[in-house]
Amino acid sequence: MREVELAIIGGGSAGLAAAVAAYDNGIRDIVILERGAFLGGILNQCIHNGFGLTEFKEELTGPEFAARFIKQVEDRNIEYYLNSVVSNLTEDKVLTYQNSTEGVVQLKAKAIVMAAGCLERSAGAIALPGDRPAGVMSAGQAQLFLNQFGYLVGKRVFILGSGDIGLIMARRMTLEGAKVLGVAELCAWSNGLNRNMVQCLDDYGIPLYLSHTVTKVVGKSRLEKVIISEVDECKRPIPGTEKEFDCDTLILSIGLIPNNGLLNNLGIAQGRSRGSEVDENFETSIPGIFSAGNVLHVHDLVDNVVEEARVAGINAAKYIKGEKLDSEKDIKVTAGNMIGYVVPAKISSIGEDKATFKFRVREPSKNVYIVYTLNGKEIKKVFKPVIIPSEMEIQSLPKSLFNGESGELVVSLIKKEEK
Amino acid sequence: MKELICIVCPRGCRLTVDDDLNVTGNFCPRGAVYGKQEVTNPTRVITSIVRIEGSDLAMCPVKTSAPIKKGNIFKAMEEINKVKINAPIHIGDVIIKDICGEEGVDLVATRNMEAI
Numbered sequence: 001m002r003e004v005e006l007a008i009i010g011g012g013s014a015g016l017a018a019a020v021a022a023y024d025n026g027i028r029d030i031v032i033l034e035r036g037a038f039l040g041g042i043l044n045q046c047i048h049n050g051f052g053l054t055e056f057k058e059e060l061t062g063p064e065f066a067a068r069f070i071k072q073v074e075d076r077n078i079e080y081y082l083n084s085v086v087s088n089l090t091e092d093k094v095l096t097y098q099n100s101t102e103g104v105v106q107l108k109a110k111a112i113v114m115a116a117g118c119l120e121r122s123a124g125a126i127a128l129p130g131d132r133p134a135g136v137m138s139a140g141q142a143q144l145f146l147n148q149f150g151y152l153v154g155k156r157v158f159i160l161g162s163g164d165i166g167l168i169m170a171r172r173m174t175l176e177g178a179k180v181l182g183v184a185e186l187c188a189w190s191n192g193l194n195r196n197m198v199q200c201l202d203d204y205g206i207p208l209y210l211s212h213t214v215t216k217v218v219g220k221s222r223l224e225k226v227i228i229s230e231v232d233e234c235k236r237p238i239p240g241t242e243k244e245f246d247c248d249t250l251i252l253s254i255g256l257i258p259n260n261g262l263l264n265n266l267g268i269a270q271g272r273s274r275g276s277e278v279d280e281n282f283e284t285s286i287p288g289i290f291s292a293g294n295v296l297h298v299h300d301l302v303d304n305v306v307e308e309a310r311v312a313g314i315n316a317a318k319y320i321k322g323e324k325l326d327s328e329k330d331i332k333v334t335a336g337n338m339i340g341y342v343v344p345a346k347i348s349s350i351g352e353d354k355a356t357f358k359f360r361v362r363e364p365s366k367n368v369y370i371v372y373t374l375n376g377k378e379i380k381k382v383f384k385p386v387i388i389p390s391e392m393e394i395q396s397l398p399k400s401l402f403n404g405e406s407g408e409l410v411v412s413l414i415k416k417e418e419k
Numbered sequence: 420m421k422e423l424i425c426i427v428c429p430r431g432c433r434l435t436v437d438d439d440l441n442v443t444g445n446f447c448p449r450g451a452v453y454g455k456q457e458v459t460n461p462t463r464v465i466t467s468i469v470r471i472e473g474s475d476l477a478m479c480p481v482k483t484s485a486p487i488k489k490g491n492i493f494k495a496m497e498e499i500n501k502v503k504i505n506a507p508i509h510i511g512d513v514i515i516k517d518i519c520g521e522e523g524v525d526l527v528a529t530r531n532m533e534a535i
Binding site for chain 2: 148176
């Protein structure tokens with residue numbers, strides 16, 4: 001069986017950034033395994049701009065951002081395999097992958113970086129009511145068909161879910177001549193970035209129906225119409241509020257889920273983000289297996305993905321070189337009041353000078369504090385005039401605040417008292 | 420006075436532009452430029468695709484090298500949809516010069532597409 005130092009599962013933004021970081025920290029024997037036909041992952045079909053403002057200080061499109069990282073990987077002669085699907089991973093870090101030239105191959109690695117990205121939630125996942133005609137598809141699927149193959153998947157389109165890809169597809173399909181009739185969002189607020197609400201919907205006069213969902217899909221062979229209804233606070237459809245839209249396409253932009261099956265199969269604990277629980281080095285409970293990017297928690301910005309993957313790559317390099325990865329991870333981090341999830345799940349009370357937390361709030365809120373409590377004692381609070389679920393929050397605390405104490409750190413949202 | 424959401428970057432600052440074109444609420448200087456521009460002459464970068472022959476994909480992604488007038492968006496799409504190119508194409512290659520007659524704004528390729 002071939003042995004390598006570092007195997008990276010996924011050749012998208014996270015995998016490429018992790019590979020480059022590991023290389024630059026002294027690791028030469030690296031293999032990237034990519035399921036698709038190209039390096040760059042989902043960036044290749046995200047032809048819109050807005051990528052790279054933090055990483056490269058300029059505004060790039062997805063393919064341009066990917067090309068920069070592909071060049072970094074190629075300049076370093078890092079080995080990669082395309083069309084190669086990893087089907088199994090063991091606790092001893094033996095990978096099984098397959099492609100059409102090599103067949104089924106086993107590979108043993110000293111360290112693994114899991115960077116397999118995320119998957120779109122499907123019609124089945126939300127038990128979409130009604131028929132199952134052609135013309136119902138995920139936003140990413142419509143994006144792939146249009147941007148890489150050149151097929152406009154419909155002429156009269158309705159969109160369920162206000163996730164960013166859905167909003168971006170509303171604009172893309174409008175530009176290509178389709179009529180986008182509207183976007184329905186189950187929540188009382190938008191789940192896309194503000195800028196996408198403005199430049200994808202407002203610019204083209206596409207209505208957004210907040211607190212609405214599709215209550216019936218109608219069509220025999222091709223989609224004929226969708227019926228949407230308003231929902232109450234418990235997200236139950238309100239009878240009598242139905243609206244009908246004659247359309248041939250329903251695009252679902254209803255959320256992304258970490259594509260983390262390989263690590264889940266190893267029994268690694270799953271966090272509330274539905275990725276594996278990791279410590280501040282992005283190492284899972286199995287030493288030498290790291291996880292970063294959308295497979296760990298779904299990000300809004302690729303700039304944050306590559307930043308995170310770099311940290312994972314650096315720590316994978318340290319692990320391979322036998323350098324100790326800080327000290328014991330003696331503080332458990334949990335999501336408290338109104339916080340959806342927090343990454344990482346474990347940190348060390350000593351070691352590096354600061355700890356960085358990434359989290360999302362459950363609801364849009366104004367005039368709130370993000371409060372950090374260690375063993376029930378408040379150690380820090382951060383005022384936020386506005387905080388929304390669609391924007392991941394990244395905050396750092398100096399470790400001196402922990403005073404070397406171990407235990408449980410809870411991150412919560414507390415409303416500022418009205419004066 | 421006008422309230423806007425800045426679209427320069429994904430941060431999405433909430434801007435206020437008063438009648439004298441003073442911008443507040445912006446986190447960075449680019450927000451001030453955007454706020455002024457948006458109330459006087461709104462512009463957008465357009466990204467799309469053009470048909471490519473001789474490469475392993477049917478479509479090559481493209482963008483305008485600078486923002487174009489908002490009113491020119493659909494005119495630009497008409498020009499974009501008429502174009503056919505041949506591989507190889509590299510990032511930055513000019514596909515249409517001075518798109519919609521906007522001087523200095525070109526349609527450029529955003530992906531390297533080798534000939535096969």
